[in-house]
Amino acid sequence: MGRVKREIKKLENSNGRQVTYMKRKQGILKKAEDLSILCDVPIVLIMFSPTGDPCLFSGKHSFEEVVDMLHQVPAEERTKRMIQDLETLKRAFEKVHGHDIDVQESLHARLSTSTVCNAIQDFPDPVKQLQDRHFGIQKRLRCTLEISLLAFLY
Numbered sequence: 001m002g003r004v005k006r007e008i009k010k011l012e013n014s015n016g017r018q019v020t021y022m023k024r025k026q027g028i029l030k031k032a033e034d035l036s037i038l039c040d041v042p043i044v045l046i047m048f049s050p051t052g053d054p055c056l057f058s059g060k061h062s063f064e065e066v067v068d069m070l071h072q073v074p075a076e077e078r079t080k081r082m083i084q085d086l087e088t089l090k091r092a093f094e095k096v097h098g099h100d101i102d103v104q105e106s107l108h109a110r111l112s113t114s115t116v117c118n119a120i121q122d123f124p125d126p127v128k129q130l131q132d133r134h135f136g137i138q139k140r141l142r143c144t145l146e147i148s149l150l151a152f153l154y
Contacts, residue, residue: 017050025049029057042066046137053144054137067130 011017025047036043036059044066045057058066073081 014050021049025055029055032057033059036060042069054140056134056137063134064131 011020028047029045032043032045035041041059042061042065043057043059044061044063045055047055049055056063061069
């Protein structure tokens with residue numbers, strides 16, 4: 001007897017949502033670790049539980065190394081990849097909804113490619129932002145661990 005495919009939608013029960021998160025979190029962390037080892041690729045995975053607790057995974061490359069690699073990709077290449085991703089989403093949309101949307105026309109109607117490149121370059125330094133977030137997460141994790149340790153000791 002096969003497994004029943006479950007409809008993917010938000011779980012209304014908060015306890016069920018937390019239990020599902022914990023089970024699936026272990027699965028996705030294992031998959032990320034396997035992919036990192038098997039293919040020797042840099043991976044960073046950041047998740048927040050339904051209660052807001054952070055979870056950070058990085059393979060053999062550190063978080064900072066992966067962010068540096070991302071920052072070294074030229075703005076034009078990031079824009080090109082964004083358009084490719086939008087095309088992939090378009091195909092998925094067509095498959096699910098049965099009708100077409102013109103991603104390129106929609107994108108060009110809002111911004112030209114050069115404007116997108118300039119807008120990306122005008123954003124604050126993403127490496128700095130991610131490092132600040134990473135530092136904040138580490139600080140919260142340290143505090144949580146210290147509190148847990150103190151509660152355990154007393």
